[in-house]
Amino acid sequence: MRIKLEKRPEPSRLMLVVTPIASVLLTMAIGVVVFDLLGIDGFRAVVDIFISPILLSYKWQDVAVKAAPLIIIALGLSVGNRANVWNIGAEGQYIIGAVCAAGIGIAAGTTGGPLIILVMLLAGMVGGTAWATVPAALKTRFGVNEILTSLMLTYVATQVLGYLLSGPWKNPEGRNFPATAPLQPDQTLPILFPGTTVHLGIAIALVLPFAFWLLMSRSVFGYQIRVVGSAPNAARHGGFDSNQTVWLSMLIGGCMAGLAGALEFAGALKALNLGFPSGYGFTAIIVAFLGRLHPIGVLIAGIVLAITYVGGQVAQTTVKIPNATAGIFQALMLFFILASDVLVRNRIRIIPSRKSAAAAVRGE
């Protein structure tokens, strides 16, 4: 008996949906075993990380706040990834988005008025887009690898933030701590439910996936992205300009990352400090793939990843696992989802060995 892979003519729709769920479940199962081996109550740890944020209703707002930036960034990235454009510098675009929003907020001070928050969000989108312009321009003009340039610019963005916080934007009343002064009340995003931390950015993160769904399924642009990704030669013959695809997908990725940064700043944190770069830009890559690069999938995957973040903090206090553990789980999920692609593209055939096949023929 041996196992053979047969290429499917069309990717399996069933497998597209089943494999992400299976990846999460497998990750949980492995977690139980590995933690037990490490001498930690594995079952308890996995329940705390993956289930407790769902059961504890007071954790829901934390999940929502963490999911919003992940979903928004991943929406932008999934467009590019579909067309094989790899923007892995979303973290930098996210930082610059927040920096630009903060710049507007600080410049306006108390003179802003009610529209200032809109200008800040716009500035965040412009900033993130501008940061993504550099890798897009270098890729389309000179063929420079966008993976490397977009990532290098993330390190530069971190230093830009560090510079601003070390001097020009440092809160004069902040005891020399490298952070900006808290935002004026009219510069923060409205809270949707009084008494919670659920800000307007979360509503935006819930609506945007549906907008992206329409964009990807109904517009010529969405068609172009899908064709360029699945059949690059056909796309060239069909007259789709590959440079244009690179430009659009990089800029959309940067714009969304910048928006997420501005929302996180004006909605959740309300002041910038050196801890702002929290790795959402990288985790969003996992969200995009776990969501199968589909806007609605991204919405669900963003919530799942947010749960592991919140649950990781729960488990830190209950079973005393280090903070880094959530990252390992996230990476495992990505490994499984990438490995399971083989099931989407192929059918598994179990071929009986010659002897038993011969026996079957003889009717034994």
Add this chain to the structure above:
Amino acid sequence: MQMTPEFFILAIVTIVGISTPILLAALGELVVEKAGVLNLGVEGMMLVGAIAGFATTVFTGNPWVGVLAAAAAGATSSLIFGFLTLSLNSNQVATGLALTIFGTGVSSLIGTAFVGRIVPQFGSIFPPELARDPILKVLFGYSPIVYFSIIMVVLVWWFLTSTRAGLILRAVGENDLSAHSIGYSVIGVRYLAVAFGGAMAGIGGAYFSLVITPMWAERMTAGRGWIALALVVFASWRAPRLLVGAYFFGVLVYLELFAKASGLSILPSQFWAAMPYLMTVVVLTLISMRDRIGLNAPACLGKPFLPAT
């Protein structure tokens, strides 16, 4: 500050130290890419190597054993990537990123038990009169891994250009279907290349935790794995140029240290910290403008091997 000979020699020793881990990781990645595989997990494999080397040295008291463990750990983690991309044909870019995230998490998890521990240092392989001499230490005063890295540049270059096995590896990277039809095992060669890349990245990581700062700190490789990837492009996939590129990067980082230490700089320290990464972007662009690097890249780089069976 006086520009004495001692000053310059100290500068050279520092620059060589900064460059060595990037050079090691880039040499490994060069071989991987020559076989047609793009492994973006270098940073993660370096971190796995860094903690494996550190932990082993804490337990055994012997940094040589630590380096071996780092190489083994780097190679093992690279085989996760190998299995997914080579046996299951998963997307190489995404899988490499996953490996980096995984390596970062694993090294942090294991590392929490080793924070604050100190490891014994490598002894000098030369007599102390030579290694400590203020002038001669420019030749004899380095960690053994530095000499290893330079020997490896020569060996990798020789392997790729002058041996039969190197020719097969390049054939697999340039035209996998032809190599397959002549009867070479494309997947087998790529597995070996990926494991070699992992081992070299692991040793590069161990250089951080055993030589540069003999202490454990989370994410101590600070993005140098990505610089190593950029270096392979910069070198147009040629080993000797990797040496030039790595040392050039070392000079940039040294400028940052010098600007901070001397207090001479009118520019903020963050400018100098961002400089190596900005320069990497600039240099990649200049290289691409000059000789359309696409021409030098292995033809099958990053593409899955799909034989028509």
